[in-house]
Amino acid sequence: MLPPFFGVLFDGIAYGMLLFVLSVGLSVTLGLMNFVNLAHCAFAMLGGYVTVTLVNDLGWPFFATLPLAFAVAAVVSVAFERVFYRRLYRSTDLDQVLLTIGIAFVSVAAAAYFFGTLQQPVQTPELLRGSTDVLGLRLGNYRLFLVGFSLIITLLLVLGLEYTRFGAQVRAAVDNQRMARGLGINVDRTFALTFALGSGLAGLGGALAIEIVGLDPSFSFTYLVYVLIVVAVGGLGSIAGSLAAALLIGISDIAGKYYFPELGAFMIYLVMVALLMWRPAGLFGKR
Amino acid sequence: MSTAAPAPAPAAAPALTPHGYLRAQSRWHPLEIVFWLATLLPFFIFPQYLSLASQIAITALFALSLDLILGYAGVVSLGHAAFFGIGAYAAGLFSIHVWGEPFSGLLFGTVLAGVVGFAASFIVARFRHLTLIMVTLGLGLLAHEAANKAHWLTGGSDGLQGVKILPLFGLFKFDLYGYVAYSYALGALFVLFLAVRLLVNSPFGLALRGIRENWVRMPAIGAASRAHIRTAFTIAAAIAGLAGALLAQTTQTVALESISFGRSADVLVMLVLGGAGRLYGGLIGAIIFMVARDQFSGIAPQYWYFWIGLLLIAVVMLLPNGVLGGLSALAARWRNRP
Numbered sequence: 276m277l278p279p280f281f282g283v284l285f286d287g288i289a290y291g292m293l294l295f296v297l298s299v300g301l302s303v304t305l306g307l308m309n310f311v312n313l314a315h316c317a318f319a320m321l322g323g324y325v326t327v328t329l330v331n332d333l334g335w336p337f338f339a340t341l342p343l344a345f346a347v348a349a350v351v352s353v354a355f356e357r358v359f360y361r362r363l364y365r366s367t368d369l370d371q372v373l374l375t376i377g378i379a380f381v382s383v384a385a386a387a388y389f390f391g392t393l394q395q396p397v398q399t400p401e402l403l404r405g406s407t408d409v410l411g412l413r414l415g416n417y418r419l420f421l422v423g424f425s426l427i428i429t430l431l432l433v434l435g436l437e438y439t440r441f442g443a444q445v446r447a448a449v450d451n452q453r454m455a456r457g458l459g460i461n462v463d464r465t466f467a468l469t470f471a472l473g474s475g476l477a478g479l480g481g482a483l484a485i486e487i488v489g490l491d492p493s494f495s496f497t498y499l500v501y502v503l504i505v506v507a508v509g510g511l512g513s514i515a516g517s518l519a520a521a522l523l524i525g526i527s528d529i530a531g532k533y534y535f536p537e538l539g540a541f542m543i544y545l546v547m548v549a550l551l552m553w554r555p556a557g558l559f560g561k562r
Numbered sequence: 563m564s565t566a567a568p569a570p571a572p573a574a575a576p577a578l579t580p581h582g583y584l585r586a587q588s589r590w591h592p593l594e595i596v597f598w599l600a601t602l603l604p605f606f607i608f609p610q611y612l613s614l615a616s617q618i619a620i621t622a623l624f625a626l627s628l629d630l631i632l633g634y635a636g637v638v639s640l641g642h643a644a645f646f647g648i649g650a651y652a653a654g655l656f657s658i659h660v661w662g663e664p665f666s667g668l669l670f671g672t673v674l675a676g677v678v679g680f681a682a683s684f685i686v687a688r689f690r691h692l693t694l695i696m697v698t699l700g701l702g703l704l705a706h707e708a709a710n711k712a713h714w715l716t717g718g719s720d721g722l723q724g725v726k727i728l729p730l731f732g733l734f735k736f737d738l739y740g741y742v743a744y745s746y747a748l749g750a751l752f753v754l755f756l757a758v759r760l761l762v763n764s765p766f767g768l769a770l771r772g773i774r775e776n777w778v779r780m781p782a783i784g785a786a787s788r789a790h791i792r793t794a795f796t797i798a799a800a801i802a803g804l805a806g807a808l809l810a811q812t813t814q815t816v817a818l819e820s821i822s823f824g825r826s827a828d829v830l831v832m833l834v835l836g837g838a839g840r841l842y843g844g845l846i847g848a849i850i851f852m853v854a855r856d857q858f859s860g861i862a863p864q865y866w867y868f869w870i871g872l873l874l875i876a877v878v879m880l881l882p883n884g885v886l887g888g889l890s891a892l893a894a895r896w897r898n899r900p
Contacts, residue, residue: 311692359875368691369638373834374878376827380871388865496823500703507696541707548700552685555693 282412283533284526289418291525292425293487297480298502298509299432299517300473306449306512307466310360311368313375315477316499317382322348322478323490324386327395337399341482348478349471356470379495386492395490403486417486424483428476432514445469449512501528504547510557519558580765588763597842601748605741612740613812618852619747620808625832625844626751626758627801632830633839634762635794636774637686638695640826641702642802644682647709647821649675649803650810651716654725657811662728664746668807675803676796683795687788690777702826709821722816736812743812750808754801759841761797770794774839831870835877837884846886 301315322344329335329343355378363371403417436442447455448462456462481494488498501524509520524543531542550558604615624646631637649671656667682701689697709716716722729735734742761767769785777787810816819825828851829844836847858866881888 305692309691311695359879363878368695369632369834369838370878370882372638372640372695373830373874376830377871377874377878380867380874382871384865384868384871387862388868500699503696503699507693511692537711541704541711544700544704544707548685548697548704551689551693551697551700555689 282414283530285412285414286418287526287529288522289415289421289525290487290529291522292422293480293484294501294505294525295518295521296425296428296483297477297498298505298521299514300470300476301502302506302509302517303445303449303512303514304466304470304473305506307445307452307462307469308364309511310364311371311375312360313372313499313503314355314378314382314495315375315474316481316497316502317379317495318348318352318474319477319481319484319498319502320382320386320490320492320494321351321481322475323481323485323494324390324395325478326482326485327390327397327490330397331395337397337403341479344482345475345479348481349475352474353467353471356467360470379499382495383492386495390492392492395485397485397490399486421483421487428479429514429518436514441465441468501543504543506557508547508550508557510559513557513559516557516559580768584763584765584768588759594842597845598752601752604744609739609741612744614852614856616740616744616747616812617809618848619744619751620805620812621829621832621852622845622848623747623751623754623808624802624805625829625836625848626755626841627798627805628829628833629838629841629844630758630762630770630801631791631794631798632833633843634767634774635770635791636777637791637795639686639698639702640695640823640830641698641700641705642798642829643821643823643825644702644705645675645679645799645802646806646809646825646829647705647816648678649806650816650820651709651722651806652803653807654722654810654816655715657725657727658722662726664727664730664811667727667811668750668804671807671810672800672804675806676800679799679803680792680796682799683792686795687791699823702823706818706821706823710818716816716818719818721818722810725810725814725816727811727814736814740812747808747812750804754804755841755845758801762841766790766793771839831874833884835873835884837886840884840886843884843886847884850885 297316297319301312304310304312325344325347326337326340329340330337359374359378363374399417403420406413406415407419408414436445444455444460444465447458447460448465452462481490484490484494484498505517505520505524508524509516509518524546527546528540528543531538535542601619604612608615624642627645628639628642631639631642652674653667653671656670660670661667685697685701686694710718712718727736730742730746734745736742736746762770769780769790772780772783772785773787773790780787780790806820809820832847832851833844834847835850836845837843855866858869877884883891
C-alpha cells in the first residue's frame with residue numbers, strides 16, 4: 276500500500292507528460308530559429324477542435340482522430356510559417372511577439388465563433404474510462420494511457436533526433452546555425468519541417484488535453500503560460516530539459532493545488548521566476 | 563568633460579554637436595501645440611464623452627510609461643499592468659483607510675509602484691530576449707494572482723469597493739459628467755508628458771536609445787546598461803502606478819482586471835499601434851484604441867479581440883513603426899518629392 280502522496284505524484288507526472296507533448300515543439304523551434312512563437316498553443320487548440328469535431332459530429336473513434344489532429348495542426352502551421360513567420364526571422368523579439376499574439380487573438384475569436392465559448396466534451400473509449408488499482412493506488416486509466424503514450428513519443432523523438440539524418444541536421448542547426456549552413460544543410464527546410472513536427476505535436480497534445488483540462492477558446496492563452504514556463508525553464512532546444520521542466524512544473528502545479536489550494540497558481544509562477552533567476556538560460560540551456 | 567576653447571559652432575548644422583542635437587530634438591513642433599490644444603476640445607465639443615476622455619488620458623499616460631522602457635530602452639515587458647494595478651490598489655486603499663484627499667493618494671500610489679518597480683528592476687535588468695519576456699510575464703502573473711488571492715484586502719474578483727475621494731483642492735467634487743475627472747487626468751498627463759519629454763531628450767534618454775540598439779557596446783563608452791535600465795524601469799513603474807492611481811480615483815473603484823495580463827497586452831497593442839519609441843506613439847495609440855473600443859462596445863469581447871489580432875498582424879507586417887512611423891514616412895516622401 277502506498278500513501279496518497281504517490282497518487283498526487285502520479286497525477287503530477289501525467290500532467291507533466293501532457294505539458295511535455297504540448298511544449299516540446301516550441302522548445303525545438305525556439306532553439307532553432309530564436310523565434311518567439313506565442314501562437315504555439317493556438318495550434319494545440321486547433322488539434323483539440325479537430326478531435327472534438329470528428330468524435331462528436333462525425334462519430335469517429337477517439338484514437339483514430341489523434342493522427343488527424345497531428346496532421347491538421349502540422350499543415351496549418353506550415354502555411355502560417357510560409358506566409359507570416361518567415362518574414363520575421365531577423366526581426367526583433369517585439370515584432371515576433373506582436374505577430375504571434377495577434378495570431379493567438381484571432382484564433383481565440385475564431386474558435387469562439389465556430390464552436391462557442393463553452394467547454395467541449397469529448398467521448399473517450401470505454402477502455403480509457405474508470406481507474407485501475409496499482410499497489411493500492413487508484414490510478415485513472417486515461418492518465419495511465421497518457422503517461423504511456425507520451426513516453427512512446429518521447430522515445431521516438433529522442434531516437435529520431437539521435438539516430439536519423441534529419442535529427443543530426445536539426446541538432447547541428449540548433450548548435451550553430453551558420454556552421455550548419457556552411458556545411459550545406461538547408462536550415463530553412465529543416466526549420467519548416469521541425470516547425471510542422473512541433474506544431475503537430477502541439478495539436479496532438481491539444482487533443483490529449485481535452486479529457487484532463489478541458490477545451491474552450493481561451494486554451495490558446497491559458498496553456499501558453501504553462502508551455503512558455505516549460506520552455507524557459509527547460510532551456511531552448513533541449514528535449515531532456517523540456518521533459519525535466521515539464522515534469523517539475525506538472526508535479527509542482529498539481530501538488531501546489533492539492534496541498535496549498537489557497538495559493539492557487541501562485542506556486543507555479545514563483546517556481547518559474549525563482550528558477551529563471553537561478554539559471555537564466557534554463558535548467559539544461561547552454562545559452 | 564569640457565572642450566578647451568569655445569568651439570565656433572556652425573549655426574547652420576546644430577546636429578553636429580551633441581548639445582545642439584539634443585536642443586534640436588527638444589524644440590516644440592507646431593503640430594505638438596495643436597495636439598495639446600486639441601485635448602481641450604472634449605470640454606466644448608463632446609461634453610457627453612468626458613468620462614471616456616479621462617479614461618483615454620489615463621490609458622495614454624500608462625502607454626507613455628511603457629514607451630519609456632519598451633520604446634526607448636528596448637525592454638519588452640509583458641507584465642507592465644502589475645505596476646498600474648499596484649498604483650490603483652494603493653490609491654484606492656489609501657482613500658478607504660487613511661484619507662480621501664486625491665493628491666496624497668496619487669503620491670502614495672506612485673511611490674509604492676515606484677518602490678516595487680525599483681525592487682523588480684534588479685531582476686529585470688539581468689535578462690534579455692525570451693528570458694526577459696518570461697520574467698516580466700511571470701512577475702505580472704504573480705501580482706495578478708496575489709491581488710486575486712488577497713480577497714480580504716483587495717476584494718479579489720469582486721473589485722475594491724468603497725473608494726471615496728474628497729474634492730480636488732477641497733473645491734471641485736468628482737461629478738458624474740467627468741469635468742473634474744478629465745481636467746485632473748489631463749493635467750496629470752500633461753505634467754508627466756513634459757517630464758518624460760525632458761527625460762528622453764536628455765543625455766540619459768540618448769543612453770537609453772543606445773542600450774536599445776546595442777546593449778553590449780554601451781558599457782564600453784561609459785554608459786552602464788544595467789544601471790540605466792534599472793533607473794528607467796523604476797521611473798516607468800512609478801508613472802504606471804500614477805496612471806493606475808488616477809483610474810482608481812476617477813472611477814472610485816478598482817477592478818481585478820486593472821492588474822491582469824489583458825491590460826498588459828492592451829497597452830502593448832496601443833503603443834505598437836501608435837508607434838513605439840516616439841513620445842506621441844502611446845498617446846495616439848491610446849486614443850485610437852479606446853475610441854474604437856467605445857464605438858464597437860456592442861460586439862462581444864471575444865470578437866473585439868479578433869480585430870485587435872488582425873490589427874496587430876497588419877501593423878507588424880505593413881506598418882513596422884506604427885501609425886506615427888507610417889505618417890512620418892509619408893511626410894518625408896512628400897517633402898522629398900521631385
